Amino acid sequence: MNNEITDSGVATGLAKILADVAGRLAAAPLSARDPLHVPAVATADARVRGMVLRGVDTTRWTLRFHTDSRAPKARIIETQSAVGVLFYDREARVQIRCQGTGAVVRDGAEVDAAWEAATAFARRCYLGLAPGAVTGRPSSGLPDWVEGVRPTEEQLLPARRNFAILSVTVDEIDWFTLAHTGHRRAVFRRDDGWRGEWIAP
Template identity: 50%
Template sequence: MFETLDDVRKDAQTRLVGAMEDRRSPMHTPVVATADADARVMVLRHFAPWSLRFHTDTRAPKVAVIARNPQIGVLFYDKAAKVQIRVRGQARVESEGAVAQAAWEASDNFARRCYLGDGPGTLAAGPASGLPEAFEGVEPSDAELAPARANFAVLLVEIHQLDWFHLAHDGHRRAVFDLATGAAQWVTP
């Protein structure tokens, strides 16, 4: 059982580190919601207290939404542990610079090939990945991937508020943290 706010803060941090490091973690693919109330599942690529990093396509509609209104929410859930973590913060998209370049270089060519195809949301005549036919199931070379780099970006989230919730048979527990001020409090579930 979690008895102190410090225990809860440590638990949230440990779970988010685990979500970043373990692709089998249930929190590895949280739901990310932009200010237009559009939500999607994304892969958590990096967590450092208290910021998140995801990868995105510069042509994705969420990029324009974030440029207009950077407020964002992210929902993590671990069904087995019965722990939900909701965060709110400010997002920004970077396609240039050291962080974006390092993320691009750390990705393998299979992951990079996603940025070769049509932009997210492009209409298709039937079921389609959007990839050029030559790269369906094929790993492109570094040279073939050169044009894809222009479509790659990182979505960075600075967390301002963290809401931790634990479902428990003997009584649910919930705590809220204002990470900007350092304030923390227990709240009723």
């Protein structure tokens, strides 16, 4: 990670904050109990939804999510790629807002690896109706034959085409911490490397 910070007066503080953000994000996919495990992901159509953070690459500054390739958010991102991701750690009183560019990746080694690493029950979700399809009754959207059943590898084959990775490349981070003594806020923007500056909360 390039921690190049131009504001010499507060360089250490900003560099430490960026390193802290990287550490928090990297830890978030590893535990379902992590406060940053399910951030809110916003798309250009003003819709926001919770999504499990599956992986973070703090060298490329990418966030990895799994999704159904037929979901409305996939269509939006393919036409308007701006994505915002909001994290809040209540105990640490830290908000991290990431802005970046989303890409829906349907094929390739990374998608195949993510698919293979998922449990049969997780992959089963992708056998169902497209997210948002009208069911007319309370329903999981899954075909009846697979309700309450662990599907076989063969039965899961057609589900693979509905699985995709949403990869968000982060190019701006807005960090905000709440404190009785005065809130603090810093923004980091990425060009060649990261540049950070303190801004008013």
